[in-house]
Amino acid sequence: KQEVTQIPAALSVPEGENLVLNCSFTDSAIYNLQWFRQDPGKGLTSLLLIQSSQREQTSGRLNASLDKSSGRSTLYIAASQPGDSATYLCAVTDSWGKLQFGAGTQVVVTP
Amino acid sequence: SQTIHQWPATLVQPVGSPLSLECTVEGTSNPNLYWYRQAAGRGLQLLFYSVGIGQISSEVPQNLSASRPQDRQFILSSKKLLLSDSGFYLCAWEGQTNYGYTFGSGTRLTVV
Numbered sequence: 001k002q003e004v005t006q007i008p009a010a011l012s013v014p015e016g017e018n019l020v021l022n023c024s025f026t027d028s029a030i031y032n033l034q035w036f037r038q039d040p041g042k043g044l045t046s047l048l049l050i051q052s053s054q055r056e057q058t059s060g061r062l063n064a065s066l067d068k069s070s071g072r073s074t075l076y077i078a079a080s081q082p083g084d085s086a087t088y089l090c091a092v093t094d095s096w097g098k099l100q101f102g103a104g105t106q107v108v109v110t111p
Numbered sequence: 112s113q114t115i116h117q118w119p120a121t122l123v124q125p126v127g128s129p130l131s132l133e134c135t136v137e138g139t140s141n142p143n144l145y146w147y148r149q150a151a152g153r154g155l156q157l158l159f160y161s162v163g164i165g166q167i168s169s170e171v172p173q174n175l176s177a178s179r180p181q182d183r184q185f186i187l188s189s190k191k192l193l194l195s196d197s198g199f200y201l202c203a204w205e206g207q208t209n210y211g212y213t214f215g216s217g218t219r220l221t222v223v
Contacts, residue, residue: 034211043117043201044214089155091212098170099145099203099212101155 002027002094006102014110019077021105023090028068031093035064035075038087038104047088048075080109113138117202117215124222130175130189132218134202137183143205144185145212146177150198161185197222 003026013019023033032051036044048057048064050073056065061078077084087104094100114137124130136142146158157170159177167177174193178186185202202215 032211036214041199041217041219043216044203046211046213049211091155098157098160103154 002030002092002100004090004092004100004102006088006090006105008105009103010106010108012108012110013080015080015082017080019075019080019084019107019109021075021077021088021090021107023073023075023102025071025073025092025100027094028071029095030068031095031097033064033066033073033090033092034099035062035073036089036091038089040087044089080107082109082111085109113204113213115202115204115213115215117200117218119218120216121219122221124192124220126194126222127191130187130192130196130220132187132200132202132220134185134187134215135183136185136204139183139204141182144179145203145205146185146187147201147203147214148198149201149217155201159187192222194222196220 005024007022030052034049035047037047038044050057050066052068063076066073085108087106089104090102091099116135143162145160147155148158149155159169161167161179164179164182175189200218203212205212
């Protein structure tokens with residue numbers, strides 16, 4: 001059974017610092033990996049999608065890497081801003097085509 | 112462009128009452144549709160998914176059911192709510208297999 005783990009569970013940084021969020025998964029047979037953002041009481045907003053054949057994806061200040069063989073992905077957010085405060089979720093589409101989520105990393109960026 | 116709608120946004124229901132949450136997708140055809148639940152302090156749990164009209168697969172046996180009466184409509188129901196049904200319910204669609212999921216804005220259900 002695929003298990004997705006996110007470390008750390010919570011993170012607080014001052015504005016301007018770079019954020020590094022980690023995601024690991026136990027079964028490397030994945031179709032893709034997706035990073036989401038969730039604001040309190042809101043739905044999920046897709047940030048980046050990395051296909052299993054890709055090593056990384058970039059969008060603005062966000063960069064996500066994928067090392068399928070070691071079962072790891074990292075989301076980098078450059079020059080953090082208070083508006084980046086949210087919970088970040090990592091999810092993999094497993095070999096059954098199901099989306100499996102990690103528990104998330106709660107990020108607080110202080111002004 | 113594709114959009115996904117969920118309603119209502121919040122709902123407070125007494126124990127034993129029925130439930131109907133609706134999700135509709137626009138701008139796409141034959142999407143894969145999903146219902147997830149996020150309980151307080153817990154991760155997202157897949158409840159049901161559907162690959163077509165009338166086709167429903169259940170991931171977790173429980174007090175809920177799902178139906179897909181139209182291509183772009185997905186409904187989550189219960190005949191009698193339990194306290195444990197409280198949570199944040201999210202609908203999602205996948206337009207092309209393995210090309211990422213898009214989530215709705217969610218329904219906050221509180222069973223009292």
